[in-house]
Amino acid sequence: MMGKDLAGRKVPGDDYTTPAWAVKALFMAQDVPGTVWDPACGSGVIVRVAHDMRHESRGTDIKGGCDLFEFTGRHPRITSEDWSIVTNPPYSIATQFVAHTLKLNPTMAAFLLRLSFLEGSTRRDLLFNTRFYRLWVFPSRITMYPDGQEKPKNSGTAAYGWFVWTRGQFQVCHPAQVCWLRTEKEVEKDFPNWQNLPRIY
Numbered sequence: 001m002m003g004k005d006l007a008g009r010k011v012p013g014d015d016y017t018t019p020a021w022a023v024k025a026l027f028m029a030q031d032v033p034g035t036v037w038d039p040a041c042g043s044g045v046i047v048r049v050a051h052d053m054r055h056e057s058r059g060t061d062i063k064g065g066c067d068l069f070e071f072t073g074r075h076p077r078i079t080s081e082d083w084s085i086v087t088n089p090p091y092s093i094a095t096q097f098v099a100h101t102l103k104l105n106p107t108m109a110a111f112l113l114r115l116s117f118l119e120g121s122t123r124r125d126l127l128f129n130t131r132f133y134r135l136w137v138f139p140s141r142i143t144m145y146p147d148g149q150e151k152p153k154n155s156g157t158a159a160y161g162w163f164v165w166t167r168g169q170f171q172v173c174h175p176a177q178v179c180w181l182r183t184e185k186e187v188e189k190d191f192p193n194w195q196n197l198p199r200i201y
Contacts, residue, residue: 015042015063016144018088018112023049024191025181026086026110026136026162031199033107034082037075039068040089040097050086053194069100081107088112088144095123098163102130107167115159127176134177136162140184 023046026032036050041059050057058075060066074083085106089097094113101109115137117123126132142160162181179200182190190197 015146016088016091017043017146018045018144019142019184020045020049021184021187022112022138022142022160023086024053024194025138025187027053028187028190028194028197029136029179029181029199030110030134030162030164032084032086032110034080034084035078036084036086037078037106038087039066039071039075039085039101040087042088046086046088056080068097071104073104074106084108084110086110095126099126102165105167109165111163112160113163115161117163131165131167132163132176133166134164134179136164136179136181138181138183 027049032050032055034055036047036055036057038044038046038050038057038059039061041047041061042063044059047057047059058077060068060075062068083106085101085104085108087097087101087110089101089111091114094111094117098109098111098113101111118127138160141158143157
């Protein structure tokens with residue numbers, strides 16, 4: 001699993017930090033049920049945001065010896081019937097990562113992916129034949145930077161969105177909904193009042 005940093009150098013494990021505001025934007029708009037598990041947690045941004053927004057949360061990562069592809073169901077420390085996976089998957093294996101996650105049958109799964117994930121016949125079949133439910137689009141581009149490095153000053157380099165799947169009660173839902181998230185500045189402004197914001201499921 002190798003990604004590339006902004007200078008084109010290879011980064012082992014696709015280790016890119018997820019901006020906290022991008023995670024908050026999802027939780028401020030989408031109702032995320034139950035315990036939250038990030039199986040590609042890296043430095044733990046998604047786990048911390050979920051905890052701050054009053055979710056029980058779990059984080060695992062292959063760097064810590066916990067490989068998502070070895071799971072056949074929910075994380076053993078998750079005891080609730082309702083549970084969600086929220087993650088920024090390794091880009092180089094994103095398709096396989098999403099496909100395996102859906103087999104685990106979470107109540108909801110949300111993946112931070114480039115909008116180009118919509119392209120390609122393999123991903124078309126994955127999106128069309130599963131419970132793909134909603135696409136949350138960021139109105140501005142996001143810069144992902146290698147874990148541990150200072151945030152670059154340049155503007156966002158790729159268009160991203162949160163791709164959301166739901167458990168079987170929704171069956172196959174087509175066409176999927178397309179919705180827009182808050183900008184980074186709007187997240188900063190509205191976050192102090194996040195508990196009173198309307199969210200949809």
